[in-house]
Amino acid sequence: MNQKFELPKGKITQIYGKCISLVGDDIDTDRIIPARFLKCVNFDSLGKSVFEDDRKDLKGKHPFDIEDNKGASILVVNNNFGCGSSREHAPQALMRWGIKVIIGEGFADIFYSNCIAIGIPCFTLPPKIIENIQEYMKKKELFFHIDISNSTAKSKDLNFSLNIKETSKKMFLTGEWDATSKLLENETLIVEKFNYLPYIKFNCK
Amino acid sequence: MSKNTLFDKVWDLHRVCSLPGGSDQIFIGLHLIHEVTSPQAFGALKDKNLKVKFPSRTFATVDHIVPTDNQSRPFKDILAEQMIGTLEKNCIDNNIKFFNIGSGNQGIVHVVAPELGLTQPGMTIACGDSHTSTHGAFGSIAFGIGTSQVRDVLASQTLAMNRLKVRQIWCENNLSNGVYAKDLILHIINQLGVKAGVGYAYEFAGPAISALSMEERMTICNMSIEGGARCGYINPDEKTFSYIKDRLCSPDVDNWQQAIIWWKSLRSNTNSIYDDVIKIDASQVEPTVTWGITPGQSVGVNQKIPKLNEIDPNDQFIAEEAYEYMKFNPGQEIKGTPIDVCFIGSCTNGRISDLRVAAQVLKHHKVARNVKAFVVPGSEKVAEEAKKEGLDKIFKDAGFQWREPGCSMCLAMNSDKLIGNQVSASSSNRNFKGRQGSPNGRTLLMSPAMVAAASIAGKVSDVRDIINK
């Protein structure tokens, strides 16, 4: 776990960091953060509990416990990562452990929007390439320099162009991922909608 | 791109504008909150010095953490007490209607909102819970959101979202006797896979869907998310309208006709274009049971757990993980698997019709020795109705514990948990590793009728052998 944790703020354009790999499809949010840790009224202490049950199971051999992965901030995963519950506690726990970016074959929808909403860019790459990266990481440490505007990940000997939804990319580059104020700019239109939708007036009790 | 489907019409009606980044700003007609995913959202609102924009469009209840044995306050669990206390305060401070324990209207958020008539066709509905897809059964576009998005809805009544694609799942023919909506949705997820719905809204349609009651339709839409689809829906029909009529928050008499005309106008029709259509033959569905650690890993009760070479190569990795975790041998029969705990409840199958079906199976039977069985009604209203019909007595006579409403062992945030590697037969929706409270607990998902059958035999059984006797 990283010592100093700072919440992301504003525009996110570049990230440099060490990669950590987690192999397997369909890793659900119950595994990322088991339900008992949802009994909290803030997210602050979630970092240490990320993957708690999986980690206990592997007795120190889980990627999130391995000494060499200390300080990592770029998570490399396979397909349908973050499926299951809508708990934002899952990306929050990852973020508070130190994860700043996730690269994977694919993400579950709600998990993906939660990541965007808290400032974690998620990129995709084809399965074969992810596998190659994960293989490489078995042998060597991997540090990526990620550039969001070109969607590239570069290291000493690897170089990838990453996929990201155009809308998400723009949100990071402009800082719009932190959506509240952007949404409130359209206040007049929102009130118009409220007055226009028929069902708002269906029940006047 | 889909066109003229209910999804498209509702989406367009609720689009406030297109955002510079290219996503849509969508108005949320109904916002539901509960104790687990809302406290941080209210906290963030406060930090940003913002107010709840339209408090009249948000409704609250408490479900995830509530104890189901002794609900007197303060709760024994201090953290649970703190969470309900926080929700109570947030609702008072922000003028939000809260259906608290003892109000007669408390329960699992996805059971309560339809019961109150809050859930209606044509709405956009959001809640900090992935099973919000349930409300799509009424022809609304309903989806789960995370806490930061809960904050956004509180602050602006809108969300920044990307439009989903629409896949129609056409269910032909009818379900046979002893086969229920739960079996159908488990079957669909098995056929399509747990990732197939990513990026899609699922429209469930066809004769088998039309034939379902509203509560069964909720079971179907509830589990859309287990197939990867954030949102699932069914076009509204006469059954939908008559379910909604005369509930606490349904349209007033004066607005009723207008409401029906509007609702009908939203339905998908012959002009609708889908991104994708898939056909399912409902008559082929058997009582279905999961054997693995994703809701897609299921078989008909009379089938064998698939061998590795019978599984799609992409799903083999997780299948191996599942054999090991569940302690099943590939090729083994699922029928006859010994069961330790039976759980009937959850937002998938904790409604009155679910309890009726299970009670019907249990009548004149006893729960097997060594099986712990309990039933948790989905809401106070469900509990009240069940008692009126004497269902509680049937359950108790059979050896079930009768509990107070809540989510309970669906996710085990209260004290209802599996112990060690116990095996549960559960009417809930997720069989993920550790889901039911023990890091190595094992969950077999099935219909409430099948849970009842398992409780009697103490092992996985075909409910049709009991009801057809």
Ligand code: SF4
């Ligand atoms: S019953 Fe289960 S799935 Fe439904 S809302 Fe509660 S915890 Fe979530």
